[in-house]
Amino acid sequence: MNAPQSPLDAAAQAAEAPRNVILTVNGIEVIYNHVILVLKGVSLSVPEGGIVAILGGNGAGKTTTLRAVSNLLKGERGEVTKGSIEFRGERIENLSPADLVKRGVV
Numbered sequence: 549m550n551a552p553q554s555p556l557d558a559a560a561q562a563a564e565a566p567r568n569v570i571l572t573v574n575g576i577e578v579i580y581n582h583v584i585l586v587l588k589g590v591s592l593s594v595p596e597g598g599i600v601a602i603l604g605g606n607g608a609g610k611t612t613t614l615r616a617v618s619n620l621l622k623g624e625r626g627e628v629t630k631g632s633i634e635f636r637g638e639r640i641e642n643l644s645p646a647d648l649v650k651r652g653v654v
């Protein structure tokens with residue numbers, strides 16, 4: 549018979565359990581003003597309840613990546629020209645920022 553599980557064991561098990569991926573960015577490319585290629589082949593995934601940090605020097609494209617996810621590139625004359633972005637299994641590249649906020653993407 550198994551001994552009763554301690555809260556620490558349970559926490560360790562929960563930390564190791566595979567988590568659902570909630571947000572996936574698949575090989576996106578972003579171009580500003582139709583000519584300035586800023587992101588090429590950027591991919592990342594965020595697990596449910598997880599935290600993902602984006603690191604990079606000034607101008608590396610961190611803010612652009614987040615603008616792509618929130619669909620805030622249009623106002624900057626930028627667009628996602630390749631790749632895909634999924635939130636909870638749904639393609640979100642064509643949703644408005646307001647619709648994204650309703651789904652919990654900010």
Ligand SMILES: Nc1ncnc2c1ncn2[C@@H]1O[C@H](COP(=O)(O)OP(=O)(O)OP(=O)(O)O)[C@@H](O)[C@H]1O
Nearest residue numbers: 580584586604605606607608609610611612613624
């Ligand atoms: N609206 C825009 N039009 C044209 N180029 C832009 C625009 N916004 C950003 N860029 C260019 O895109 C590149 C990435 O910029 P971005 O702001 O995404 O970088 P960042 O990693 O957030 O930088 P920082 O650490 O300074 O915040 C830079 O070369 C920047 O000059």
Ligand SMILES: [Mg+2]
Nearest residue numbers: 607610611612
């Ligand atoms: Mg920035």
